[in-house]
Each structure stands twice: as C-alpha cells, then as structure tokens.
Amino acid sequence: MIKRKISIKDIAKLTGTSITTVSFVLNGKGRISKEISQKILEVAHNEGYEPNRMAVGLRTGVSKVIGLIVETIGGPFFGAMARVIEEVAEKAGYGVIYCSTNNNIQKGRDAIKMLQQQLVDGYIITPMKGLETEIQSLVENGKPVVLIDGYFPGHDIPHVLVDNYNSTYMAINFLIESGYRNIGFVTADLDLVQLQDRMQGYKDALKANDITEKAKLIYKLPFDTENKKAIAAIKTFIKQNPQMDAVFFTTNYLGIAGLQSINELNVNIPDDLAIISFDDNEIFTLYPPGITTIKQPTYEIAKSAIDVLLAQMTNDKYDISTIKLQIPAQLIERGSTIAKSTV
Amino acid sequence: MIKRKISIKDIAKLTGTSITTVSFVLNGKGRISKEISQKILEVAHNEGYEPNRMAVGLRTGVSKVIGLIVETIGGPFFGAMARVIEEVAEKAGYGVIYCSTNNNIQKGRDAIKMLQQQLVDGYIITPMKGLETEIQSLVENGKPVVLIDGYFPGHDIPHVLVDNYNSTYMAINFLIESGYRNIGFVTADLDLVQLQDRMQGYKDALKANDITEKAKLIYKLPFDTENKKAIAAIKTFIKQNPQMDAVFFTTNYLGIAGLQSINELNVNIPDDLAIISFDDNEIFTLYPPGITTIKQPTYEIAKSAIDVLLAQMTNDKYDISTIKLQIPAQLIERGSTIAKSTV
DNA sequence: ATGAAAGCGCTAACAC
DNA sequence: GTGTTAGCGCTTTCAT
Numbered sequence: 104m105i106k107r108k109i110s111i112k113d114i115a116k117l118t119g120t121s122i123t124t125v126s127f128v129l130n131g132k133g134r135i136s137k138e139i140s141q142k143i144l145e146v147a148h149n150e151g152y153e154p155n156r157m158a159v160g161l162r163t164g165v166s167k168v169i170g171l172i173v174e175t176i177g178g179p180f181f182g183a184m185a186r187v188i189e190e191v192a193e194k195a196g197y198g199v200i201y202c203s204t205n206n207n208i209q210k211g212r213d214a215i216k217m218l219q220q221q222l223v224d225g226y227i228i229t230p231m232k233g234l235e236t237e238i239q240s241l242v243e244n245g246k247p248v249v250l251i252d253g254y255f256p257g258h259d260i261p262h263v264l265v266d267n268y269n270s271t272y273m274a275i276n277f278l279i280e281s282g283y284r285n286i287g288f289v290t291a292d293l294d295l296v297q298l299q300d301r302m303q304g305y306k307d308a309l310k311a312n313d314i315t316e317k318a319k320l321i322y323k324l325p326f327d328t329e330n331k332k333a334i335a336a337i338k339t340f341i342k343q344n345p346q347m348d349a350v351f352f353t354t355n356y357l358g359i360a361g362l363q364s365i366n367e368l369n370v371n372i373p374d375d376l377a378i379i380s381f382d383d384n385e386i387f388t389l390y391p392p393g394i395t396t397i398k399q400p401t402y403e404i405a406k407s408a409i410d411v412l413l414a415q416m417t418n419d420k421y422d423i424s425t426i427k428l429q430i431p432a433q434l435i436e437r438g439s440t441i442a443k444s445t446v
Numbered sequence: 447m448i449k450r451k452i453s454i455k456d457i458a459k460l461t462g463t464s465i466t467t468v469s470f471v472l473n474g475k476g477r478i479s480k481e482i483s484q485k486i487l488e489v490a491h492n493e494g495y496e497p498n499r500m501a502v503g504l505r506t507g508v509s510k511v512i513g514l515i516v517e518t519i520g521g522p523f524f525g526a527m528a529r530v531i532e533e534v535a536e537k538a539g540y541g542v543i544y545c546s547t548n549n550n551i552q553k554g555r556d557a558i559k560m561l562q563q564q565l566v567d568g569y570i571i572t573p574m575k576g577l578e579t580e581i582q583s584l585v586e587n588g589k590p591v592v593l594i595d596g597y598f599p600g601h602d603i604p605h606v607l608v609d610n611y612n613s614t615y616m617a618i619n620f621l622i623e624s625g626y627r628n629i630g631f632v633t634a635d636l637d638l639v640q641l642q643d644r645m646q647g648y649k650d651a652l653k654a655n656d657i658t659e660k661a662k663l664i665y666k667l668p669f670d671t672e673n674k675k676a677i678a679a680i681k682t683f684i685k686q687n688p689q690m691d692a693v694f695f696t697t698n699y700l701g702i703a704g705l706q707s708i709n710e711l712n713v714n715i716p717d718d719l720a721i722i723s724f725d726d727n728e729i730f731t732l733y734p735p736g737i738t739t740i741k742q743p744t745y746e747i748a749k750s751a752i753d754v755l756l757a758q759m760t761n762d763k764y765d766i767s768t769i770k771l772q773i774p775a776q777l778i779e780r781g782s783t784i785a786k787s788t789v
Numbered sequence: 790a791t792g793a794a795a796g797c798g799c800t801a802a803c804a805c
Numbered sequence: 806g807t808g809t810t811a812g813c814g815c816t817t818t819c820a821t
Contacts, residue, residue, distance in 0.1 A: 108587075110798055126800060131803095136806065157503040158798035161813050168560065173519075176528045176544055182520010186548060198560040201519055201544040205529060205816045217511065217541040220499040244451075359728055366732060385702055386729045389709060431534040451813055464792045469816060476817095479790065501814035504797050 109150040113407050117146050129154070129241065133195045133243070148337050168198045169221035169412065174252070176203045176258035180355070180382060181229075184251070187244075188227065193407040195417075197224070198264040206326070208233040215241065225412045227251055230262075232294045247415035249408045254427065260417070261406045263428040265399045267297050270432035271304030274397050275351060277434060280314045282342060282443030283377050289361060290353040292323040301353045301381065320347060330360060341376070348377060349440070355382035362390055378439040378446035392438025400430045452493040460489050468571045472497070475509035511541045513566035515557050515575075517595070519546045523698070523725060524572075525595070525750035531570065534752045540567070548671070549636070551576035558584065568755045570594055573605075575637045594751045596640050597770065602756070606750045606771040608742045610640050614647030615776035617722050617740055618694060620777060625786030626661065626692035626720050632680060632704060633696040635666040644696045644724065663690060673703060680707040684719070692719060692783070698725035705733055721782040735781025743773045748771065 105357050111129070114124045127133035128143045129152075135143075146152075154412060169192050172276060173181040189199045202214035211234045220224065228238060235255050241248050242260055250262035253310040278286055288305050302321075309316050320339045324333055337360055341347070348427070352358035358380025370376050372392060379395045387394035387442050410425050454472070460463045463482060470476035471486045472495075473618060478486075489495075503509050512535050516524040532542045543566070545557035554577045561569065585591050585603055593605035619698040621629055631648050634643050634750060645664075652659050665683045667676055680703055684690065691741050695701035701723025713719050715735060722738045730737035754769050 105799050108798095111800095112798075122799080123801080123809075124807055127807085130800085134806065139807085153559070153563055155504070157500050158813090159800080160500040160798045161498070161504050161797090161815090162801090164813085173527055176516075176519045177522050177525010178522050182518055185519045185546060189553075193556075198556065199545070200560070201546075202542070203528060203532070203544075205532075210532075213541065216496070217543070220496055226549075236517075306506075359732070360733060384723070387730065389702070389706060389729065389733060454816095455814075464794055466794095466817080467790085470791085473816080476792065498814050501797090502816080504799090505815045505817090507797085640806080664818090669805085 108155070109152050111157065114146050114150065117150070118142050121170060126219070129400050131305065134172040141346065144166060150298065163312075165224050167201060168223045169195060169225045169296060171199055171201045172211065172218070172226065172228045173201060173203055174206055174229045176201055179384065180401060183401040184408075187402055187405040188409045191285035191406065191413070194285065195413050204229065204231065213303050214235055225416050227412055229253060229407050230255055248410055249415075251404060251408045253295060256296060259425065261411050263404055263430065265404065265410065266429040267433045268304040269410045270397045270434070271301040271351070271381070272308045274414040274434055275305050275308035276312070278351070278379065278440060279308070279314070281377070281440055284314060285347045285349070287320045287322065287340070287344060287347045289322045289324065289350060289351070291326050291357060293326045298353055305351060311323075320344060324357065333357075333360040334363045334367070337361050338368055341365070341368060341370065341446035346371060350376060350378055351379070355380065355384050358382070358394065358396070359384070359386060362386070364395070372439045373441050383435055387437070395437045395440040396435050398433045398435050403430050442443040450563070451498070453498065457486060457489055457493065457495060460493070461485050474648060508567050510539060511543060511566045512568045512570065513561035514542055514544045515543060515554065515569065515571045516546055516569035517549055519570045521545055522727065523742065523744060524547040527751075530745055530748040531752045534756070546571065547574065549574065555580055555744070562744060568759050570751050570755055572596060572667050573598055586596050590755055592755045592758075593662065594752045596638060596746060602768065604754050604769040606747055606754065606769075606773065607640070608747065608774040608775045611647040613740045613777070614644040614694070614724070615651045617777055618648050618651035619655070621692050621694070621720060621722065622651070622657070624720070624783055627657060628687075628690045630663045630683070630687060630690045630693040631696070632665045632667065632683065632693060632700050634669050634700060636669045641696055643781045648694060663687060667700065677710070678701040680704050681711055684708070684711060684713065691786070693719060693721055695721070695723040698723065698727050701725070701737065701739070702727070702729060705729070705737070715782050716784050720784075726778055730780070736779045738783040739778050741776045741778050742765075743775060746773050769771065
C-alpha cells in the first residue's frame with residue numbers, strides 16, 4: 104500500500120486545528136497551548152510526517168544542504184575530506200551531497216547547475232579552469248562558496264588548499280640536500296594552478312641551489328592518458344634520461360604509474376633513481392623500499408573549508424572573501440630518497 | 447551586483463505575454479505562434495533563465511535526479527561505478543548526487559531521508575542491515591530503488607551485485623588445486639550478506655574438497671579497527687597459525703592490511719603463505735610478486751543497476767521487483783598463488 | 790493561439 | 806493563542 108505523504112494540512116484536519124497552528128508547533132514558533140502542541144506533535148509523529156522540502160525550499164529559499172563538488176568521488180583524498188566535512192556539517196544541522204566533475208568542464212557546469220537549481224545553501228568546490236564564470240556568479244548571487252584543492256588567481260573567492268609551491272620546493276630541496284642533482288619532474292598536462300604552483304616550486308628550488316633547469320627533465324603527461332599508456336610513456340621518459348637520478352611525481356596517480364614503470368624497467372629505488380610523489384597513499388608505505396611523499400593535510404583542509412563555509416552561511420556581515428588558506432604539507436621520508444653516499 | 451533570479455513571470459512581463467504562454471514555449475507544449483515563441487526563447491536565453499526546480503518539483507513531484515547512497519565516497523570500487531552510472535544517467539536526462547553512509551546505520555537513515563525529502567526520483571543504494579524498513583518503505587511508496595553490492599534476504603527489492611558465494615568458492619577451490627590445504631580466512635566482523643556469502647563459499651569449497659574446516663583459521667576483525675591495530679591483529683593471527691599456508695582476505699582493505707602485516711613479519715609470498723584478496727586494487731598488481739585477487743565486475747554491476755533503475759522510472763507497469771542479479775567475478779591470478787611444488 | 794486561475798505544501802504577516 | 810490569507814514559481818485545466 105502506498106502511504107500518501109501526509110501534509111501539514113492533513114494534520115490540521117486530523118487535530119481540528121489550522122495549518123498555521125500546526126506549522127508553528129512543528130517549527131517551535133509562536134506560542135501554542137501545551138495541549139494542542141502535544142496533540143499535534145503526537146499526530147505528526149504517528150503519521151510519520153516529514154516536511155516537503157520542495158515546498159519549504161520554495162517558500163524560504165533554504166535547504167539545509169551543502170553541496171560538495173569534487174573531482175572524483177573515488178579517491179582517497181576527497182574521501183578523507185568528505186568524512187570530516189560531513190561530520191562538522193552534521194553538527195551544524197546540514198546534510199552533504201556530492202557531485203563529481205571527473206575533470207570535465209561541462210560536467211562541472213552541470214553539477215553546479217544541478218545543485219544550484221534544486222537545493223543547496225552552500226558550496227564546497229574543487230575548482231577547474233573554465234568554471235570561473237559559474238562560480239563567480241554563485242558568489243555574486245550571495246551564495247556561500249569555498250574552493251578546495253585549488254583556486255582562481257585574481258578572483259576573490261575564499262579557498263583552502265595545501266601549500267603546493269612551498270611543499271614542492273621543500274621536497275626538491277630535500278632531494279638536493281640528499282645528494283641528488285638531476286631531478287626529473289613528471290606532471291600532468293592539465294591547466295591547474297595546483298600543478299603550476301608545484302612546477303614553480305620545483306624550478307625555484309633548482310635555481311636556489313644553482314642547478315640549471317633542463318627542459319628535458321620535465322615531462323608532461325597528457326591528461327586523459329589511460330594507465331597502460333601512461334606507464335609506457337614514463338618508461339620512455341626514464342630511459343631517455345639515464346643521467347636522471349631522482350624523479351618527482353606531481354600527483355598520486357602519476358606516482359603509482361611511475362612505480363609501475365620503474366618496476367617493469369628493473370630500475371632500483373633509490374640507488375638508480377630516487378622517488379618522491381605528491382599525495383601520500385597506502386601503496387607508498389608498502390612498496391619497497393617505501394616511497395617518500397608529500398602528505399596533504401587533508402584533515403586541516405577539510406576542517407577549514409567547512410568552517411569557513413559555515414561562517415559564511417551563519418554570518419552575513421562577516422566578510423570572508425579574503426580568506427585564502429594555504430596549509431603546509433608534511434614530507435614523509437621513506438626509503439626511496441636515502442641520502443646518496445658521497446663516495 | 448546580485449542578479450535576482452529571473453522567473454517565468456518576469457519573462458512574461460518582458461515579452462508582454464502571459465506566464466502560461468511562456469511556460470508552454472519553454473516546455474514545448476501547446477502551440478504558440480512562431481514569432482512569440484522566438485521572442486520568449488530569446489529573452490529567456492538572454493536573461494539566463496533557469497527553472498526553479500523547487501517549484502517544478504513541488505508542482506510535478508519529479509526532480510530528474512538520481513540519488514546514489516554509497517558506503518564511502520572515497521573508494522575505487524564505488525568511484526568506478528559512479529562514473530558509469532553518471533554517464534548512463536546523463537544520457538537519460540538525469541543528474542546524480544551522492545551521499546555516504548560510512549557504514550553507519552544512522553547516517554544511512556539520514557541520507558535516505560535527505561534524498562527523499564528534497565529531491566530524488568530514484569535510488570541506488572548500498573544496503574546495510576538496519577535499513578530494511580526505510581528502504582522497504584521507499585519501495586512501497588512507489589519510488590524506484592535498486593540495491594548494489596548487497597541485498598536484503600527475504601525482501602523483494604531489485605539488486606545487483608557480484609556473485610560473492612561462487613567467486614569465493616572458485617577462489618578457494620583454486621587455492622586447493624594449487625596445493626594449499628591450510629587456508630585461512632580473514633574477514634570483517636560486520637553483519638553483511640556479502641561477507642556471509644563469501645564465508646559460505648569458503649566453507650563449502652573446503653567441504654567439497656574434504657578439508658575439515660578449522661575454526662582457528664577463520665579470523666573476524668572487529669569492524670572499526672584502525673589500520674595499525676588491524677595490522678597488529680592480523681600479524682598475531684598469522685603467527686598463531688604457523689601451519690597455515692594460504693590466506694583469503696574478504697575485502698580490499700583487509701588484503702592491504704594483510705600485506706602490511708606480512709611485510710612486517712618477513713613472511714615470504716607465496717612460499718610461506720599464499721594470498722588471495724577480494725576486490726582488485728592497483729596495489730595488488732604492483733606489490734611483488736603480485737597478489738591474486740577476485741576482481742569485481744564493476745562496469746557490469748553499475749551498468750545493470752542504472753539500467754534497472756531507469757527501466758523502473760520510465761515504465762511503471764513493468765514489474766522489476768524480481769530482478770536480482772548476481773554477476774560472476776573474475777579471478778586474477780598473480781604470483782601470490784603459484785602452485786605449490788609437490789616435491 | 791493565448792490567458793486566467795487554481796493549487797502543489799509551506800511560512801509568516803496580519804487579523805481576531 | 807489561534808486562524809485567515811497571501812504568496813514562493815511553476816504546470817495545467819479551462820475559457821476565450
């Protein structure tokens with residue numbers, strides 16, 4: 104049997120009151136006599152009343168839901184952040200729903216449109232080039248927005264992300280101090296500030312150590328490369344640069360592909376080639392001799408992001424448009440970057 | 447400047463027509479003269495008109511959105527499925543939003559309530575014990591629902607998942623045929639049919655090969671165990687059963703924890719201990735000598751799930767309550783289960 | 790071919 | 806304290 108959804112009107116009829124009274128009781132507004140309140144609450148509960156959010160939303164314009172637009176819903180990085188965002192949001196009475204962009208601009212647009220059209224009160228978004236207009240217009244329409252894992256240079260939109268530049272700089276510097284001089288840099292051919300910042304950190308660290316940057320040692324993997332091709336490409340890159348004694352991978356998945364390449368090439372880590380990857384991952388703990396990584400402060404990023412968002416949503420006056428956080432990362436040293444013996 | 451959202455009424459005013467006309471034009475209903483249509487479409491486009499979904503939803507009761515409730519949004523398994531579900535859904539004109547339960551019943555309830563209250567037209571849900579009532583009531587209220595990665599025994603709710611029983615049976619059988627006799631079984635202490643089915647497959651495969659099942663070789667790891675403790679616990683389990691020559695891990699994350707344990711114990715794979723894990727993962731390709739896994743047919747599961755859901759949504763008459771798919775899995779043989787030399 | 794008007798379920802200003 | 810009523814933006818029946 105299909106239980107027709109019960110409405111406020113039904114409850115009014117059932118209790119012999121008016122819809123106002125019911126609405127007031129249910130929302131704890133106005134002052135309604137104890138007896139009537141009691142009765143209404145009881146009936147509402149018995150009938151399993153649930154407010155129709157469409158109606159509430161239409162009327163009030165709020166949904167008590169936060170929209171989280173991530174790059175991919177299948178990734179440990181966003182997964183970890185999602186958990187803390189959900190937890191904090193829940194305490195503040197908000198639900199969280201997700202959309203993914205899979206690094207596709209159109210899907211990003213669709214996601215924003217979808218969330219915008221039907222529901223959410225606030226947004227946490229992984230920005231990508233091409234979405235500036237949409238996101239800017241969200242902000243201009245007074246919607247609370249926080250960007251994570253990226254930002255739009257030149258736009259005053261609050262964001263929180265890891266300090267890509269300095270953490271890469273630090274990592275490269277660490278390699279140099281450990282005796283490596285010919286440091287390769289494998290990145291994705293994606294127009295993302297994160298990656299640009301990492302690249303700049305690499306370049307500046309080399310420069311600061313008087314190492315001439317060699318274009319040959321920078322490899323940009325086309326973005327949509329499938330795994331097998333990526334491995335092959337990285338193999339070629341490694342083979343073509345035998346003088347290279349260390350490689351920095353700018354992302355998790357590049358690091359893993361790199362490991363597979365190295366595995367197939369029978370190159371020894373770290374004797375033949377030292378490795379650092381951005382983004383920690385279980386595999387890097389496990390794979391012998393352990394891969395040194397830059398571990399993103401996921402907890403801090405997520406916590407700050409949701410805090411900033413909630414602050415925007417609860418406090419209109421507070422101008423948070425200038426909140427731009429770059430959180431330091433941690434270098435997790437493992438066996439893949441043992442100091443070169445200076446024999 | 448905050449652009450006030452433009453409504454159908456505004457367009458009517460702007461074009462000197464009525465809201466009915468505008469609505470008709472925008473929805474391609476009724477027959478409106480070409481000139482007026484043209485004008486309305488133009489203005490709507492220029493003003494960036496977007497229908498207010500709350501209003502449409504309130505009026506029509508549909509949202510053109512599918513809700514996907516997954517166990518965790520940070521997992522490769524769901525991530526892979528999400529992509530195909532999104533793709534198919536999009537072609538059918540539906541958007542997809544996600545909620546996660548993190549294996550928590552209350553969060554599961556909240557997620558369903560949230561999706562139910564505000565929007566979605568159909569549900570794909572990772573079921574968990576304790577959600578029977580909520581999900582059943584969804585079904586009774588005529589909402590299209592498909593369960594993935596699990597099911598409710600005794601309930602007639604469409605579901606699609608991997609064939610847990612037979613795939614485990616097959617894997618254990620494979621171990622036995624490869625010469626292993628003392629096969630351990632590490633699972634999570636969670637009341638999930640998936641895990642029960644896997645366990646039954648294990649037991650039956652042993653029985654079929656006249657191997658007496660030994661309670662000692664079955665280890666149930668408490669669910670919420672944090673990674674470090676899990677590793678320690680598995681280490682203890684392995685040490686306490688020196689006669690054990692193979693271990694089956696019922697999940698991805700157990701397999702990885704197992705690998706870490708074995709790594710720390712300096713046990714050789716497969717000479718000292720053969721390994722199979724449910725759920726393939728990059729790490730299992732990479733970790734020497736390669737870990738044999740049962741690879742879930744994620745594409746097929748996702749495709750079937752969304753197809754069944756869409757069928758329900760578009761065709762009321764078709765009774766899909768009996769669609770219960772268990773899709774065969776593939777055993778990916780790697781170095782961790784080399785046949786025992788029968789010397 | 791077009792418009793007026795009702796009503797989806799809810800909130801809240803305004804009566805009484 | 807409690808009820809009446811006007812919309813929120815949209816779809817759709819019924820008139821014209």
